Amino acid sequence: MSRAAYDAIIVGAGIVGAACADEFARRGMRVVVVDREIVGSGATAAGMGHIVVMDDSEAQFALTRYSQQLWQALKRELPDDVEYEQCGTIWVAADEEEMVEVRRKREYYAARGVPTEVLDSQGLKQLEPNLRSGVAGGLRVPEDAVLYPPCAARFLIERAEKRGAELRLGASIVEIGEGRARLSDGSEITAGIIVNAAGTWAPEITSGLEIKKRKGHLLITDRYPGFLRHQLVELGYLKSAHSVSSDSVAFNVQPRRTGQILIGSSRQYGAEHKDVDHNMLARMLQRAAEYMPALGRMSAVRVWTGFRAATPDKLPLIGPWPGDRSVFLATGHEGLGITTSLGTARILADQISGSKSEIPIEPYLPSRTMKGIRPCLAR
Numbered sequence: 345m346s347r348a349a350y351d352a353i354i355v356g357a358g359i360v361g362a363a364c365a366d367e368f369a370r371r372g373m374r375v376v377v378v379d380r381e382i383v384g385s386g387a388t389a390a391g392m393g394h395i396v397v398m399d400d401s402e403a404q405f406a407l408t409r410y411s412q413q414l415w416q417a418l419k420r421e422l423p424d425d426v427e428y429e430q431c432g433t434i435w436v437a438a439d440e441e442e443m444v445e446v447r448r449k450r451e452y453y454a455a456r457g458v459p460t461e462v463l464d465s466q467g468l469k470q471l472e473p474n475l476r477s478g479v480a481g482g483l484r485v486p487e488d489a490v491l492y493p494p495c496a497a498r499f500l501i502e503r504a505e506k507r508g509a510e511l512r513l514g515a516s517i518v519e520i521g522e523g524r525a526r527l528s529d530g531s532e533i534t535a536g537i538i539v540n541a542a543g544t545w546a547p548e549i550t551s552g553l554e555i556k557k558r559k560g561h562l563l564i565t566d567r568y569p570g571f572l573r574h575q576l577v578e579l580g581y582l583k584s585a586h587s588v589s590s591d592s593v594a595f596n597v598q599p600r601r602t603g604q605i606l607i608g609s610s611r612q613y614g615a616e617h618k619d620v621d622h623n624m625l626a627r628m629l630q631r632a633a634e635y636m637p638a639l640g641r642m643s644a645v646r647v648w649t650g651f652r653a654a655t656p657d658k659l660p661l662i663g664p665w666p667g668d669r670s671v672f673l674a675t676g677h678e679g680l681g682i683t684t685s686l687g688t689a690r691i692l693a694d695q696i697s698g699s700k701s702e703i704p705i706e707p708y709l710p711s712r713t714m715k716g717i718r719p720c721l722a723r
């Protein structure tokens with residue numbers, strides 16, 4: 345039998361594919377990354393770059409916390425243009441009812457070793473003087489960070505290349521399976537495994553994947569140095585992010601190193617077009633101005649949209665695809681793929697090499713979506 349050309353083909357050079365390439369190459373695997381566009385051009389180019397620990401479920405917490413710590417460990421190696429800043433998140437509580445949630449969240453994080461600080465109204469106003477008066481308080485999570493996603497993806501790909509990985513851009517994969525990836529020009533690449541890291545496009549090459557596009561809008565302002573110091577997110581964000589059907593907006597703002605402010609966020613299902621939806625944008629900006637009135641008077645530089653790859657149970661798909669021994673998935677990261685890219689790469693590489701992972705892998709296995717079918721691990 346002839347030997348496959350590579351140990352792994354990675355379809356997609358977004359942040360997830362880039363992190364996988366870097367981790368696989370670090371472990372000595374022969375890797376080729378294939379993308380039909382350029383590095384970090386999909387959701388990665390559209391994302392906000394908030395590295396955030398979340399507690400929607402134990403599984404979501406485990407992957408976000410693990411990944412947040414991996415980013416922290418990497419920070420000294422990140423080049424300047426990745427703009428990694430450990431500015432922390434403040435979850436803003438509008439009223440006393442939301443302060444109950446602040447205290448619940450604090451208990452949850454404390455029990456799992458995540459440092460936090462509960463802020464009352466005055467403490468919050470001192471840290472973020474441009475928030476409107478009368479906000480009840482908040483929870484500061486100082487180890488959360490922000491970064492610029494396309495440059496982070498490029499850094500990971502370049503490091504993978506230094507470790508021997510190959511990169512093929514402008515090449516579209518039309519079919520994967522049985523250790524082969526077929527390109528649109530009819531040629532084939534062979535490998536022991538193929539990782540589908542194609543984000544929202546993953547179902548095009550792995551049929552049966554339940555991934556829906558969830559559209560989001562972002563706006564970036566002109567430079568207003570010192571206006572904002574933390575990533576501020578309303579606690580109501582959790583309610584809007586949880587909804588799996590309706591359109592929603594939430595106050596979610598990020599300070600950039602340039603002094604610009606990135607304003608989010610919106611979530612829409614069934615909106616397949618990239619065009620800016622001016623109604624959603626207006627709702628999003630109105631929400632932001634309700635929390636920070638001065639935002640309404642700032643100049644905007646650019647508005648754009650992007651699509652999150654959403655799964656029905658809000659957890660990513662990481663591991664072997666039960667439909668084909670050679671196919672592994674690394675997709676479905678919804679609004680957390682920048683954060684969880686590093687953890688995804690580690691636990692996927694662990695599964696491929698048969699090593700024990702730092703966190704339980706079961707919640708992310710694609711087999712959970714195909715009841716009754718057992719995954720076949722390629723060892």
Ligand SMILES: Cc1cc2nc3c(=O)[nH]c(=O)nc-3n(C[C@H](O)[C@H](O)[C@H](O)COP(=O)(O)OP(=O)(O)OC[C@H]3O[C@@H](n4cnc5c(N)ncnc54)[C@H](O)[C@@H]3O)c2cc1C
Nearest residue numbers: 356358360386387388391392394517543560650681682683
């Ligand atoms: C508005 C918005 C805000 C967000 N904010 C955050 C945030 O603050 N924090 C966070 O952690 N996450 C955030 N996210 C989510 C994050 O951006 C994504 O989860 C992440 O970028 C997904 O990366 P990926 O590599 O899986 O996919 P992508 O970046 O979409 O990469 C997929 C790649 O596959 C390539 N491809 C697809 N099909 C093929 C094919 N057949 N052949 C070859 N190449 C192919 C594409 O060209 C693309 O480059 C946000 C997303 C949006 C839309």
